[in-house]
Amino acid sequence: MRILGIETSCDETAAAVVENGSKILSNVVASQIEIHARYGGIVPEVASRQHVLSIVPVIEQALRSAGTPWQDIDGVAVTFGPGLAGSLLVGVNTAKAIALSKDLPLTGVNHLEAHIYANWLTEEAPPSFPSLCLIISGGHSDLVLMKGHGQFEKLGRTRDDAAGEAFDKAARILGLGYPGGPAIEQAASQGRPSVPFPRAWLKGSSDFSFSGVKTALWHFCQKNDLSGNSSLVADVAASFQEAIVDVLFTKTINAAEELKVKQVLLSGGVAANKSLTRRFLDSSPLPLSVPPPHLCTDNAAMVAACGYYHLQSTRPPTRHYDLDVVPSLSLG
Numbered sequence: 328m329r330i331l332g333i334e335t336s337c338d339e340t341a342a343a344v345v346e347n348g349s350k351i352l353s354n355v356v357a358s359q360i361e362i363h364a365r366y367g368g369i370v371p372e373v374a375s376r377q378h379v380l381s382i383v384p385v386i387e388q389a390l391r392s393a394g395t396p397w398q399d400i401d402g403v404a405v406t407f408g409p410g411l412a413g414s415l416l417v418g419v420n421t422a423k424a425i426a427l428s429k430d431l432p433l434t435g436v437n438h439l440e441a442h443i444y445a446n447w448l449t450e451e452a453p454p455s456f457p458s459l460c461l462i463i464s465g466g467h468s469d470l471v472l473m474k475g476h477g478q479f480e481k482l483g484r485t486r487d488d489a490a491g492e493a494f495d496k497a498a499r500i501l502g503l504g505y506p507g508g509p510a511i512e513q514a515a516s517q518g519r520p521s522v523p524f525p526r527a528w529l530k531g532s533s534d535f536s537f538s539g540v541k542t543a544l545w546h547f548c549q550k551n552d553l554s555g556n557s558s559l560v561a562d563v564a565a566s567f568q569e570a571i572v573d574v575l576f577t578k579t580i581n582a583a584e585e586l587k588v589k590q591v592l593l594s595g596g597v598a599a600n601k602s603l604t605r606r607f608l609d610s611s612p613l614p615l616s617v618p619p620p621h622l623c624t625d626n627a628a629m630v631a632a633c634g635y636y637h638l639q640s641t642r643p644p645t646r647h648y649d650l651d652v653v654p655s656l657s658l659g
C-alpha cells in the first residue's frame with residue numbers, strides 16, 4: 328500500500344511516498360528557513376504564501392522521485408493540526424482536492440502523532456508496545472504512552488516553553504541566529520558546560536518547564552559581557568544544552584521505568600540534537616529508538632507512515648491523546 332503524505336503545518340512544504348508504513352520511496356522537503364531567518368523566526372503569513380507556491384511542485388517531485396504514477400497511490404495522508412492555521416489550510420485543501428479528483432481515501436493526521444511514526448521509518452525492527460514517546464519540537468514537549476497503533480495516553484507536557492522554543496529563544500539571546508537548536512548545538516560543540524543553569528524537575532509530575540532555564544540564561548547575559556567572547560558564548564550554549572538534555576533524559580527514563588514500557592521512542596526536531604541522542608544512547612537502561620535527524624525534523628514521510636496505520640485500522644483510535652487545536656476532528 329503506497330501512501331502520499333503531505334505536511335505543511337509550519338515552515339516546511341513536504342510531500343513523501345511511503346510503502347506499507349515503513350519504506351520511504353521519496354521524501355521531499357522544501358525548507359523556508361532562509362526566508363524566515365531574516366526575521367529571526369517564522370512569519371505565519373509569509374509561510375502560508377510560500378506553501379501555496381511550493382506545494383504542487385513538491386508533490387510532483389515526490390511522485391517522480393518515488394517512480395510512482397498516480398494510479399499506484401492508494402491513499403493520501405495530511406497533517407491537519409496542530410500548526411499554523413494558514414499553513415495547515417494549504418496542505419489540507421491540496422490533499423482534499425487530490426483525494427476527490429483521484430478517488431483516493433484521505434486521512435487527517437495529528438502532527439505530533441506523525442512525529443512518533445518517524446520511528447517506523449528507521450532501519451531497525453518496528454518499535455514494541457507499550458512504548459514511551461518523548462515528542463520534542465518547536466511547539467511541544469510531550470511524554471506520551473503508546474499502547475498500540477492509535478492508542479495514546481498523554482502523561483506530561485511542557486507547562487510553558489517547549490524544548491525547541493527554549494533553544495530558539497536562547498539562540499536569539501546569544502545572537503546565534505535561527506533556527507536556534509542547530510545553532511546552539513554548533514556553538515556548544517566548541518564549549519564546556521561550566522555554567523550551573525537550573526533544572527526544573529517538577530517532582531511527582533511528568534510535565535516539563537523550560538522557561539526558568541531560559542530566564543537564567545537571559546540574566547547571565549545581562550550580568551556578563553559576551554560580546555566578542557566566542558568561547559564564553561560556547562560555554563553558555565553547552566551549559567544551556569546540557570540543562571535541557573539532563574531534564575529530558577532523566578524525566579523520560581524515570582517515567583519509562585515506572586511504567587515498565589518495552590521501549591523509549593524519541594521524535595521531533597530537538598531529537599536531532601546529537602548531545603541529546605548520545606545521552607540517551609549511552610545511558611538509557613531501556614531499548615531506544617531514535618530516527619535519523621532528517622526524520623526528526625518536519626517531513627511528510629512520517630505523515631504517510633502514520634496515515635498508513637490509520638487507513639489499515641478497522642476501529643477509530645482512542646481519544647486520550649488530546650489534539651490541541653482541533654479536538655473535535657476524528658483522527659482516522
Ligand code: KG4
Pocket residue numbers: 337463464465466467490491492494495506507508509512595596597598599600601623624625
Ligand atoms: O519538529 P520540528 O521540525 O517542527 C515543529 O514541529 O516544531 O522542530 C523544530 C524545532 C525548532 O525549535 C528547532 O530549533 C529544533 O526543533 N531543533 C533542534 C535541532 N534541530 C532542530 N533543537 C536542538 N538541536 C538540534 N540539532
Ligand code: ZN
Pocket residue numbers: 438442464465595596624625
Ligand atoms: Zn514538527
